[in-house]
Amino acid sequence: MDFSSLTAALASKSYEKVADICDNLILQVAAEGYAYQEEWPYAIHLLSHIYIDDINSARFLWKSIPPSIKExxxxxxxxxxxxxxxxxxxxxxxxxxxxxxDWSQELQGLVTAFSELYTKKMFHLLCSAYSTISVQDTALFLGMNEDDATNYVLQQGWAVDPASLMLTVKKQPTMTEQKLDPSKLQRLTEYVFHLEH
Structure with missing residues (x-):
């Protein structure tokens, strides 16, 4: 079985492509009737779906993994x-x-990348959901000890009250929608009307 495209994606840290590569490869070998179960990189395939936040596909893949592999x-x-x-x-x-x-060398890079991506996702979740939050809860959400979590969020512009151990969240800038100038809309309407007649 040719795993060169998978190996190349992992080597170049193109982790967002790994799930599609694995899905295509498994369909290809299944269509050829190849008995691939023992050598299939199930751990990589499963984690690649988790990496792209496709938990439903990960669940279906998990259900399809033979019991002998799981054991x-x-x-x-x-x-x-x-x-x-x-x-x-x-x-x-x-x-x-x-x-x-203790992750294998083959999976270590993908696990690390997922962990970093997940931490960023949790940080953005905290930014959108809280105006203040305890250091303890922040550490839980970010998967860090309290000192590391505090340092992490302070670098992002948050503030800490040392007495209460509460953090004040710095809201991330939001994109504002550009207002459409009514005169531009009028000109566009006139132009379209002109084209149609």
């Missing part, structure tokens, strides 16, 4: 633990599932 490849189960924590919105549990397993 004999602990890394596949470790990846699925991440998926389960995401599914149940156990934000701190996602980081715990990542840290609890």
């Amino acid at each position: 004999n490849q602990p890394e596949v189960n470790a990846v699925w633990k991440i998926g389960q924590k995401l599914w149940t919105r156990d934000y701190g549990g996602v980081y715990e599932a990542i840290r609890r397993f």
